Amino acid sequence: MDVNLEELKTELRGKSPTTIMEKALSLYGEECVISFSGAEDVALIEMAAQTGKPFSVFSLDTGRLHPETYRFIDRVRKHYGITIRIISPDRKELEAFSEEKGLYSFMEDGHRECCQVRKVNPLKRVLGDYKAWITGQRKDQNPSTRGDLDPVQEDSFTGLNGEKLIKFNPLADWSQEKVWKFIRSWDVPYNELHDKGYISIGCEPCTRPQQPGEHERASRWWWEEGTKRECGLHK
Secondary structure, three states: OOOOHHHHHHHHOOOOHHHHHHHHHHHHHHHEEEEOOOHHHHHHHHHHHHHOOOOEEEEEOOOOOOHHHHHHHHHHHHHHOOOEEEEOOOHHHHHHHHHHHOOOOHHHHOOHHHHHHHHHHHHHHHHOOOOEEEOOOOHHHOHHHHOOOOOEEEEEEEOHHHOEEEEEOOOOOOOHHHHHHHHHHOOOOOOHHHHHOOOOOOOHHHEOOOOOOOOHHHHEOOOOOHHHOOOOOOO
16 A cells, blocks of 8 residues: 555544554454554554454564563453464574673673564564554653654565565654553553553563652663663664
8 A cells, every 4th residue: 555654644644543453453454453562552452453444463582581471462352352472582593692682781791782683673574564663662761762753654674575664653642641641541460560660661671660869761782881771673
């Protein structure tokens, strides 16, 4: 489907997440996939389910997630009665990287290389099966990198048949508080780590509970500068 991106941006700017979700699924259906890992993402799955329209879901299994996160993924699968594609890193690439750099190289030379192997490359692979994807990004998660986030944009990765990939960000204008109000209101399942002081949850070695007064992204790759706390999934 040939979509005029600028017209779509104008149409969706300032609209509610449910309106953006409805539009995304009306345009692309099962060829539009929700990227699922955290609280924002399962809120999106709830919104998608409420539309009654077909949709797809995938989750990146880096091999380094918390046990609680694996249980969470399976609980969401059962709760909504949906199929969640579990995408793993390329075995040969991961083995070569681990043999060369070890299992904790990110603590010494930054997390980007590890994230490239465990997250970004698998993401590129799975997005090649779809025309659009839906993310739980919010502007206030990282104002320095996400502050100008649009509700819809052309992604830097390519989609089905090597064509341009459209990315929807329904929660761009929402706050963390709005996300959790929605989760509580609709009794949406969430990761049990949130009850243990975690806010932003990634791989187990790279995530710690929130400290008093910290921004939510401060618990991710906490040993690095704040401006570097992106894994490369969103450009």
